[in-house]
Amino acid sequence: MKRGQPAAVVAVAAICFAAALGVQMLRDARYPRGVQQTAGLLYLRSGEAIKRLSLEFEPLAADAYWIRAIQHYGGERLAQGRPRNYDLLYPLLDLTTSLDPYFSIAYRFGAIFLSEQYPGGPGRPDLAIALLEKGIQAQPTKWQYYHDIGFVHYWHMRDFRTAADWFQRAANQPGAPNWLQPLVPAMLNAGGDRASARLLWGNLLQGDQEWLRRTAARRLRQLDALDAIDQLQQIVSRFPPSPGERYSWELLIRRRVLRGIPVDPAGAPFQIDPSTGLVDVAPDSELQPMPREADHKRQ
Amino acid sequence: MRTISRVAVSVFRESVRDRVPYNLVLFAVLLISSSYLLGQLTAGQDIKIIKDLGLSATSVFGLFIAIFIGIGLVSKEVERRSIYALLAKPVSRPQFIAGKYSGLVLTLAVNVAVMTVAMYCVLGYMTWMETPEFKASWDAPGVDPALLKAILLIFVQLMLVTAVALFFSTFSTPLLSAALTLGLYIVGQFNADLRNFDQVVESRTAVWLARAVYHVVPDLSAFDVKMQVVHGLPVSNSYVALTTLYGMFYIGALLVAATFIFARRDFK
Numbered sequence: 001m002k003r004g005q006p007a008a009v010v011a012v013a014a015i016c017f018a019a020a021l022g023v024q025m026l027r028d029a030r031y032p033r034g035v036q037q038t039a040g041l042l043y044l045r046s047g048e049a050i051k052r053l054s055l056e057f058e059p060l061a062a063d064a065y066w067i068r069a070i071q072h073y074g075g076e077r078l079a080q081g082r083p084r085n086y087d088l089l090y091p092l093l094d095l096t097t098s099l100d101p102y103f104s105i106a107y108r109f110g111a112i113f114l115s116e117q118y119p120g121g122p123g124r125p126d127l128a129i130a131l132l133e134k135g136i137q138a139q140p141t142k143w144q145y146y147h148d149i150g151f152v153h154y155w156h157m158r159d160f161r162t163a164a165d166w167f168q169r170a171a172n173q174p175g176a177p178n179w180l181q182p183l184v185p186a187m188l189n190a191g192g193d194r195a196s197a198r199l200l201w202g203n204l205l206q207g208d209q210e211w212l213r214r215t216a217a218r219r220l221r222q223l224d225a226l227d228a229i230d231q232l233q234q235i236v237s238r239f240p241p242s243p244g245e246r247y248s249w250e251l252l253i254r255r256r257v258l259r260g261i262p263v264d265p266a267g268a269p270f271q272i273d274p275s276t277g278l279v280d281v282a283p284d285s286e287l288q289p290m291p292r293e294a295d296h297k298r299q
Numbered sequence: 300m301r302t303i304s305r306v307a308v309s310v311f312r313e314s315v316r317d318r319v320p321y322n323l324v325l326f327a328v329l330l331i332s333s334s335y336l337l338g339q340l341t342a343g344q345d346i347k348i349i350k351d352l353g354l355s356a357t358s359v360f361g362l363f364i365a366i367f368i369g370i371g372l373v374s375k376e377v378e379r380r381s382i383y384a385l386l387a388k389p390v391s392r393p394q395f396i397a398g399k400y401s402g403l404v405l406t407l408a409v410n411v412a413v414m415t416v417a418m419y420c421v422l423g424y425m426t427w428m429e430t431p432e433f434k435a436s437w438d439a440p441g442v443d444p445a446l447l448k449a450i451l452l453i454f455v456q457l458m459l460v461t462a463v464a465l466f467f468s469t470f471s472t473p474l475l476s477a478a479l480t481l482g483l484y485i486v487g488q489f490n491a492d493l494r495n496f497d498q499v500v501e502s503r504t505a506v507w508l509a510r511a512v513y514h515v516v517p518d519l520s521a522f523d524v525k526m527q528v529v530h531g532l533p534v535s536n537s538y539v540a541l542t543t544l545y546g547m548f549y550i551g552a553l554l555v556a557a558t559f560i561f562a563r564r565d566f567k
Binding site for chain 2: 052055056059060062063066067070071100104105
């Protein structure tokens with residue numbers, strides 16, 4: 001090679017690379033490829049088949065499916081302007097736990113988010129329970145799985161007797177915390193009240209997983225919002241509008257009943273129906289979707 | 300012994316000259332380090348994934364070294380005709396085989412050691428960075444000495460695969476040796492299924508045949524305790540010792556067989 005030639009070769013290579021980069025950007029701009037183009041596909045659904053194909057690398061394959069499950073759930077939950085579709089959540093978690101049966105967070109994540117009502121989740125507590133029962137098969141003494149099944153029965157299925165039964169089973173496991181046993185009579189006596197809900201979510205707030213603590217904190221704020229709605233509803237009933245007027249916060253502020261527009265624990269103003277006076281959490285509040293009011297009796 | 304160690308050192312030097320291990324080690328270190336970034340996507344499971352990735356990378360890169368260098372240990376000398384010069388020296392054929400094998404095992408040991416140190420560095424950094432509350436959610440400590448059990452068994456498995464590759468290398472071409480070694484590695488992963496063949500078929504002959512194959516083919520799945528150590532599940536020292544002993548005996552059998560075949564080969 002003559003003197004100066006190497007520099008020329010490097011320059012040509014750099015120009016070619018820069019041109020390839022430019023063409024790629026141009027193509028991506030003209031033909032955008034959304035995440036959804038590939039995210040909705042699951043080529044293999046048999047955990048046993050993937051286990052065989054993974055040879056000795058099943059834990060790594062499980063990690064890949066776990067990341068995909070997180071991305072799928074997060075992507076759908078944050079989706080705007082289209083219906084949310086959580087169809088792949090259960091198959092992804094099922095594959096994850098088939099490849100790594102000790103992946104406890106996958107079972108527990110499933111328990112919370114598979115049961116979540118649409119649009120926050122697919123609203124499939126039955127699948128959440130199936131996943132947790134699979135976890136019990138892998139680790140029969142893991143009290144957390146029994147507790148989580150009890151929790152799904154309590155919070156999403158409103159079956160307090162079955163919930164009490166699962167909490168009892170959780171309490172019977174070695175190493176179970178001592179706060180589990182009191183949940184059993186609480187479920188049997190007054191399962192549907194907000195005090196029981198606070199007790200359960202309060203315990204989860206002390207949990208070891210950050211996302212579980214965040215979920216528990218959000219649920220507790222929802223319960224606080226329900227309490228606040230009860231108080232506001234009483235005030236609204238006591239000070240109805242005069243004939244010709246409509247229900248509004250401004251009216252109550254003018255009458256000096258309230259000092260300002262009340263806000264929910266997430267900081268969004270409560271909404272009041274102008275014709276009926278019904279108080280509710282605003283649709284754009286971070287607390288939405290709220291638990292159904294009928295599910296949580298007042299204290 | 301001195302002759303064996305000289306052959307071993309020359310194999311090690313050659314592998315270093317080939318720069319293949321360097322590239323693989325560098326790649327593994329980069330992979331393990333970048334796993335920290337991957338961990339950010341995993342809802343608190345980063346330490347588990349870093350361990351999985353680190354152990355799997357150690358295994359897979361070691362496997363590539365064991366197969367792709369192992370298959371050329373003998374056949375390359377024959378193809379290049381350097382075997383004539385070697386055997387003209389005071390090196391017996393068993394010493395030649397033992398030296399070649401030890402050299403590649405030395406290369407693998409250095410690779411596995413570098414990967415282990417890199418993985419522990421990443422895990423140590425992660426452990427140091429995390430809060431005590433977050434660490435409480437881990438199944439096992441970040442810098443967990445139990446990982447060494449998995450690494451030891453990975454290393455013994457790689458020694459076994461090297462012995463398989465060397466065995467095939469004594470009588471076959473590199474391409475065929477690679478195919479046979481890779482095939483045996485894959486079959487070895489499913490070997491445990493053959494033990495329970497009686498649950499699938501009724502024929503006693505088939506069951507005995509499967510049982511015989513189970514004992515003949517290396518039981519590689521037994522060396523895989525990655526999942527257990529990552530989740531902090533107990534792996535007894537006696538299990539590790541017995542599996543290591545099994546590997547050593549199997550390697551011994553392969554090396555004796557390789558020496559036997561190589562000793563009978565006519566290079567005229």
